[in-house]
Amino acid sequence: MSVIPRRRRAAGAAALAAGLLLAVAACGGGGSGTTAKGGDTKAGTGTGGKVTLTFWDWDPNIDKVVAKWNAGHPGIQVxxxxxxxxxQLVAKMITAHEAKNGPDIAKVEYQSLPALVSKGVVADITDYTKDTVTKYDQATLKSTVFQGKVYGIPQDVAPLMLFYRADLFAKYGLTVPKTWDDFAATAKALRAKAPSAYLTNFDAADPGWFTGLAQQAGANWWSTSGDSWKVDIADAPTKKVAGYWQQLVDGGSIAKNPSFSPQWNKQMNDGTLLTWISGAWAPAQLGGIAPATKGKWKVAQLPAWTAGDPTTGIWGGSATTVTSDSPHPEEAAEFASWLNTDDAAVTEQVKQINVYPAATAGRSLPVLQAAPAFFPNQPDFYAEVKKVAPSARSFPMWGPDVTVTFTGYTDGFAKALQSGGSFTAALDSMQSATLADMKKLGFTVG
Structure with a gap:
């Protein structure tokens, strides 16, 4: 089965077929070849035979992890x-690739990887990762392996969780909601008790959280049959999620401002907002968002549609990729493998950026027995994440133009919030924009 744009089939099919957008449904683990072995004798961009690799990554404090590598690998500096x-990083990677000046290594969220594979931005590193891939389970590997070829080393998994202000829940006599019905009732009760406070906000600027909620509800936005794609962004599960949040917004139960804005940061810091639906990586961000709230947050399982159902979605989760522009793919793959599977490197990532490791052994490291620095009041933080991680559900496959889909979200839902319009109509606009772009790119869409 091949899901390649029609216009590319004649001249480009041979080059594209190895990794193109059979997406996750056709993934398999492993590859052939040998794991890279770095050393001082490799020719590179530095002096004295040293290799210097450029690495694009947005994680806070990742420099401390990179410093650990550099201290132990004088012949391969990052x-x-x-x-x-x-x-935004994906867009810069594409632009840099077109100019032939991309980095050697880049952090890429899982949903963006299929598009980067299709555009030839990231390299097939199968020959350098035979040993590395044995350190992952198949469910984790499938996000980075296409048609049996490896295009990235998984860094973390990011199940959606409910982060809540334990002190304010106690102050207002609230119980942590276990179902979405409970969540709605709690949002309404809080407004009655504290009119200046909100349980949470509806974020129309970042589609990540909403996509995760759609996944939890059972949505499948993309699928394939033969050479044809099907796009179903406005499917019944997603409409259920949109309708639920529309009622909360229309009823005034939740705030409407975007996350990661100065206003939202202030509200998170001063107690106006009591919860944040976010990925397991949230502790690494909260220090910068709401510094005055250290030790006041706790994490709980995401509310369920059916009581007792542990299913959750994901928000983010990333892989370390080697770009096709790198003149040193073997050394770059060695660093990517070390970063995400070496016990010391993964331990440092947990300490510095609060990842929940993707590598199987990484999930049992001693460092996970302690709480993240911003959550000193919850020593079982990672134990709570571990409970739900196996039930975290992504889409079975991601489409080839996720950026367009996500832009459709920010455009459509922002307009709906401003005008009091329909969230379902916003889904329809996402669907239309995605279909139009895929057809423009030459994909067969049924």
Whole structure:
């Protein structure tokens, strides 16, 4: 089965077929070849036979992890840069690739990887990762392996969790909601008790959290049959999620401002907002968002549609990729493997950026027995994440133009919030924009 744009099939099919957008449904683990072995004798961009690799990554404190590598690998030095994060970094990677001046290594969120594979931005590193891939379970590997070829080393998994202000829940006599019905009732009760406070906000600026909620509800936005794609962003599970949040917004139960804005940061810091639906990586961000709240947050399982159901979605989760522009793919793959599977490196990542490791052994490291620095009041933080991680559900496959889909979210839902319009109509606009772009790119869409 091949899911390649029609216009590329004649001249480009041979080059593209190895990794193109059979996406996650056709993934398999492993590859052939040998793991890279770095050393001082390799020719490179530095002096004295040293290799200097450029690494694009937006994680706070990742420089401390890179410093650990550099101290132990004098022959392969890594130079860190943070040009952007998330979708913006993907756009910069594409632009840099077109100019033939991309980095050697880059952090990429799982949903963005298929598009970067299809555009030839990231390299097939199968020959350098035979040993590395044995350190992951198949469910984790499938996000980075396409048609049996490895295009990235998984860094973390990011199940959606409910982060809540334990002190304010106690102050207002609130119980942590276990179902979405409970969540709605709690949001309404809080407004009655504290009119200046909100349980949470609806964020129309970042689609990550909403996508995770759709996944939890059972949505499948992309699928394939033969050479044809199906796009179903406005499917029944996603409409259920949109309708639920529309009621909360229309009823005035939750705030409407975007996350990661100065206003939102202030509200998170001063107690206006009592919860944050976020990925397991949130502790690494809260220190910068709400510094006055250290030790006041706790984490709980995401509310369920059916009581007792542990299913959750994901928000983010990333891989370390080697770009096709790198003149040193073997050394770059060695660093990517070390970063995400070496016990000392993974331990340092947990300490510095609060990842929940993707590598199987990483999830049993002693460092996970302690709380993240921002959550000193919850020593079982990672134990709570571990409970739900096996039930974290992504889409079975991501589409080839996720950036367009996500832009459709920010455009459509922002307009709906401003005008009091329909969230379902916003989903329809996402669907239309995604279909139009895929057809423009030459994909067959049924």
């Amino acid at each position: 130079k860190l840069s943070n040009p952007a994060g998330g979708d």
